[in-house]
Amino acid sequence: MTKLTRICVLLAVGVNPANCRGRRSSVDAQALELALRFGEQNDGACVDALHVGSPSDERSLRDYLGMGLGSLSILAPEPGVEPAATAAAHLSEAEYDLVLAGSAARDGGASGVFPYQVAKQMALPVLPDVTHLEESDGVLMAKQARERGVRQKFEVRGRSLMTVSPLAPAARLPSFVLAREGTLRWVNSNDERRIDPSAEVLQSPKMRAALPMRKSLATFDPNASAEDRLKAVTALKGGAGKLHDAMEPELIATEILARLKALGVTPD
Amino acid sequence: MSDSVARRRYSLARLVSELQRQVDRKDLRAAIHLAQMPIQSRGFYTSQASRRLRKDPWARRRYTVAASGRPRLDVNAGLSKKVMQAGATSTPKPVHRVVDPERFVIAVLDLEAGRLTAADKTCLAAARQIAGLDPGTAVIALSDSDAVGLPEAGADRYEVIPGLRASDGRFAVEAALCSLSIQMTCRAFVFSDTALGRHTARSLAAELGVTPAIGAHDIGSNYCVTRCQSGESDAVHEGLMVLTAKEGFVPPVLSMSFEAAPFQSGVSLAPAESSLVDLGPEFSPADDVALEEAPFVLCGGGGVRDWQLFNDLAVALNATRAGSRVVCDAGHLPRDRQVGASGRSSSAKVYLALGLSGAVQHLQGIENCEEVLAVNTDAAAPIIKRADTSYIADADEVMSEMLRQLVAPE
Numbered sequence: 310m311t312k313l314t315r316i317c318v319l320l321a322v323g324v325n326p327a328n329c330r331g332r333r334s335s336v337d338a339q340a341l342e343l344a345l346r347f348g349e350q351n352d353g354a355c356v357d358a359l360h361v362g363s364p365s366d367e368r369s370l371r372d373y374l375g376m377g378l379g380s381l382s383i384l385a386p387e388p389g390v391e392p393a394a395t396a397a398a399h400l401s402e403a404e405y406d407l408v409l410a411g412s413a414a415r416d417g418g419a420s421g422v423f424p425y426q427v428a429k430q431m432a433l434p435v436l437p438d439v440t441h442l443e444e445s446d447g448v449l450m451a452k453q454a455r456e457r458g459v460r461q462k463f464e465v466r467g468r469s470l471m472t473v474s475p476l477a478p479a480a481r482l483p484s485f486v487l488a489r490e491g492t493l494r495w496v497n498s499n500d501e502r503r504i505d506p507s508a509e510v511l512q513s514p515k516m517r518a519a520l521p522m523r524k525s526l527a528t529f530d531p532n533a534s535a536e537d538r539l540k541a542v543t544a545l546k547g548g549a550g551k552l553h554d555a556m557e558p559e560l561i562a563t564e565i566l567a568r569l570k571a572l573g574v575t576p577d
Numbered sequence: 578m579s580d581s582v583a584r585r586r587y588s589l590a591r592l593v594s595e596l597q598r599q600v601d602r603k604d605l606r607a608a609i610h611l612a613q614m615p616i617q618s619r620g621f622y623t624s625q626a627s628r629r630l631r632k633d634p635w636a637r638r639r640y641t642v643a644a645s646g647r648p649r650l651d652v653n654a655g656l657s658k659k660v661m662q663a664g665a666t667s668t669p670k671p672v673h674r675v676v677d678p679e680r681f682v683i684a685v686l687d688l689e690a691g692r693l694t695a696a697d698k699t700c701l702a703a704a705r706q707i708a709g710l711d712p713g714t715a716v717i718a719l720s721d722s723d724a725v726g727l728p729e730a731g732a733d734r735y736e737v738i739p740g741l742r743a744s745d746g747r748f749a750v751e752a753a754l755c756s757l758s759i760q761m762t763c764r765a766f767v768f769s770d771t772a773l774g775r776h777t778a779r780s781l782a783a784e785l786g787v788t789p790a791i792g793a794h795d796i797g798s799n800y801c802v803t804r805c806q807s808g809e810s811d812a813v814h815e816g817l818m819v820l821t822a823k824e825g826f827v828p829p830v831l832s833m834s835f836e837a838a839p840f841q842s843g844v845s846l847a848p849a850e851s852s853l854v855d856l857g858p859e860f861s862p863a864d865d866v867a868l869e870e871a872p873f874v875l876c877g878g879g880g881v882r883d884w885q886l887f888n889d890l891a892v893a894l895n896a897t898r899a900g901s902r903v904v905c906d907a908g909h910l911p912r913d914r915q916v917g918a919s920g921r922s923s924s925a926k927v928y929l930a931l932g933l934s935g936a937v938q939h940l941q942g943i944e945n946c947e948e949v950l951a952v953n954t955d956a957a958a959p960i961i962k963r964a965d966t967s968y969i970a971d972a973d974e975v976m977s978e979m980l981r982q983l984v985a986p987e
C-alpha cells in the first residue's frame with residue numbers, strides 16, 4: 310500500500326452504566342487514540358471522524374473532540390434505513406484508505422455488528438481486534454490481539470476496515486478547551502443518495518425486563534446420572550490434585566520443568 | 578402395614594405425605610405404625626420445642642477412622658454406589674440417531690491441535706440445545722481439520738472445510754456459510770465464544786441481514802436471549818439465529834452420544850485475493866504481557882524470601898510475574914502485579930504458585946486458570962486444595978534448583 314493518508318474513525322456514544330447517561334465509548338476512544346497517534350507519527354495523514362445519530366448525542370461527542378480531534382461529522386439517520394448503511398454511503402463518497410471502529414460499543418448480543426455492516430456495503434475486508442498501527446517504508450502494519458497475549462502481525466495492502474480491541478493503548482483524557490473549541494459538523498445526508506436500498510432496518514430482537522441469569526446446573530440429557538453431573542461440576546473447577554510431600558527439591562524442580570515443557574509454556 | 582414398607586427409607590417430605598395418605602385412607606393402624614417407627618434410625622428426630630419432625634444431620638453422617646486414629650467424616654457416604662464406582666465400569670452411552678434430517682443447526686468450531694476446546698464444547702452443547710432430540714434436525718459440526726470427541730460433544734454430522742478458520746477478512750467463509758443457508762433449511766449458526774468465533778458470527782450476521790446474539794445465556798429450541806442495556810433488559814432473538822453461547826450457561830451433554838457421521842454439503846471456499854497479509858504471530862517478552870492475557874504466570878507469596886532469585890527465575894522461564902497482596906504490600910512487586918479480588922485476574926494456562934497460601938481473595942483471581950502448580954511448606958494451605966499438583970517444600974530451595982537446572986542442563 311502506498312502512503313496511507315486518510316483515516317476515518319467511526320464513533321458511537323457509549324453509556325455510563327452507573328447513571329445510563331451518554332459518554333464517550335471507551336473502546337471508540339481507543340480507536341481514536343490509535344488514529345491520532347498514527348496521525349502524529351506520519352505527517353500528512355489526516356484523521357476524520359464520523360457519527361450517525363441525533364442532536365442529543367452532541368454532548369457526549371464533545372469528549373472525542375477533547376482528545377484533539379479538530380472536527381467530527383455527524384449524519385442524521387435516514388428513516389427505515391440501517392444507520393450503518395447511511396455511514397457506508399458517506400464513507401464510500403469520501404474514499405478513505407482506512408476505516409477504524411471499536412470492537413463493540415453497546416452491551417448485549419447485537420453489539421459489534423455495525424462495523425461489519427459498513428464493511429459489507431463498502432466491500433472492505435475486516436481486520437478485527439487491532440491493538441497497534443504503524444507505517445514503515447510506505448507499508449501499513451497492524452497488530453491483532455490473539456489469545457494468551459499473542460499479537461498477530463498483518464501487512465495491509467489495500468483499503469480496509471479495522472475494529473480496535475479494548476487491549477489497545479488507553480485513550481488520552483479529553484481536554485475541556487479542545488472539547489469546546491472543536492466543531493461538530495452536521496452533514497446533510499440528503500445530498501447523498503447512494504444508500505443501498507436493500508439495507509432496510511434489521512428486525513430487532515424483542516426486549517423484555519431482565520430475568521435472573523443463572524449458570525446452568527441442568528444437563529442436556531434427561532437421563533444423565535448423578536455421576537455424570539458430579540463429573541461435569543468438578544471437571545470445571547479442577548484442583549484437589551496430586552500432593553507430593555517429602556520430595557527432594559532437586560526432583561521437584563525437574564518435575565515442574567518437565568511439566569511446563571509438556572504444557573508448552575517454556576522455551577525448549 | 579407390612580414390614581417391607583416400614584423398612585423403606587423415607588425422606589422427610591415423603592414420610593409426611595405417606596402419613597397423610599394413610600390418614601386419608603382412614604388406615605389408622607398403618608398410620609400409627611408409621612408414626613411410631615424409630616425415626617432416628619432414618620435420620621430424623623422430633624424437635625422438643627415444636628414437636629415437629631426434623632432432619633438429624635448427625636445421624637446421617639458416616640465416619641471412618643483416619644490413619645491418625647481420629648474419626649474422619651466419610652464424604653462418600655451420602656453418594657450412591659454408582660457415584661462411588663465412577664470410572665470403574667463404563668456402560669456404552671445411548672446413541673441418538675437422525676435419519677434424513679430436514680433442518681440443520683450449524684456449529685462452527687475453532688479446534689486447537691485437532692481437539693475440541695472448552696469453547697467448542699459449549700458451542701456444540703448450544704447447538705444441541707437448539708436441535709434437541711428432534712429426529713428431523715441435525716447438528717453439523719464444521720471445522721477446518723479433523724476433530725476427536727465429536728460424538729460425545731453432540732454432533733450428528735461433521736464436515737471438514739479447509740481454510741474455514743482463516744481470518745484474513747476475505748468474507749469467503751461468510752459467503753460459504755451463506756450459500757449453505759440458501760441450500761438447506763438452517764435454524765441457527767453457532768460459533769465458539771472466542772475472538773475468532775465472534776468475528777465470524779458478526780460478519781455472517783451482517784451478510785445474512787440478521788441481528789447476531791453474542792454471548793447468549795439462555796438458549797431454547799427456537800430462541801436465544803442476551804443481556805443488554807447495562808443489565809436492565811433481555812433481548813430475545815428468534816428466527817434464523819447467529820449466536821455464540823456464554824460459557825457455563827448451556828446444559829452440557831453428558832451421558833449421550835451422537836452419530837457424528839460425515840456430511841457433504843458441497844460448499845467450498847472461493848479462493849480470493851486478500852489485501853490483508855498475515856505475517857505470523859509476534860511474541861512480546863512474557864513480563865510485558867498483561868496478567869489477564871498471560872499464558873504462564875509465576876506467582877510469589879509471603880513464603881518467598883529471595884526476590885532476586887524469583888525475578889531471575891521468571892526471566893529464565895519466560896514467565897509473567899505476579900504476587901499476592903502481601904507481596905505487593907511489601908513492595909516486592911508493583912501493585913499492578915497483584916492477583917486476586919482486589920487485584921487482577923488471570924486465566925493462565927499454567928499458574929505456578931510459590932510460597933502462596935491461597936486465601937479466598939487470591940483464589941478468586943485464579944478461578945479461570947487451567948493448571949495450577951503449588952509449592953508450599955504447609956500441606957494444609959488452601960492453595961493445595963485448588964492446585965492440580967502440589968509439592969511440600971521450601972519455595973526458595975525449589976526456585977534455586979529450577980534456575981540451576983535451566984542454566985546448566987546436564
Ligand SMILES: Cc1cc2nc3c(=O)[nH]c(=O)nc-3n(C[C@H](O)[C@H](O)[C@H](O)COP(=O)(O)OP(=O)(O)OC[C@H]3O[C@@H](n4cnc5c(N)ncnc54)[C@H](O)[C@@H]3O)c2cc1C
Nearest residue numbers: 878879880901902917918919920932934938954955971972
Ligand atoms: C478485602 C480483602 C481483599 C484482599 N484482596 C486480595 C487480593 O486481591 N489478592 C491477594 O493475594 N490477597 C488479597 N487479600 C489478602 C488475603 O486475604 C491474604 O492475606 C493474602 O492473599 C495472603 O498472601 P500470601 O499467601 O502470599 O501470604 P501468607 O498468608 O503470608 O502465606 C504465606 C504462605 O507461604 C507458605 N510458606 C512460608 N514459608 C515458606 C517457604 N519457605 N517455602 C514455601 N512456602 C512457604 C506458608 O505456609 C503460607 O501458606 C485480601 C484481603 C482482604 C481482607
Ligand SMILES: Nc1ncnc2c1ncn2[C@@H]1O[C@H](COP(=O)(O)O)[C@@H](O)[C@H]1O
Nearest residue numbers: 319321361410411414415420421422423
Ligand atoms: N451510530 C454510530 N455512529 C458511528 N459509529 C458507530 C455507531 N454505532 C456504532 N458505531 C461503531 O461501531 C462500533 C461497534 O458498535 P456496536 O455495533 O453498536 O456495538 C462502535 O465501536 C463504533 O465504532
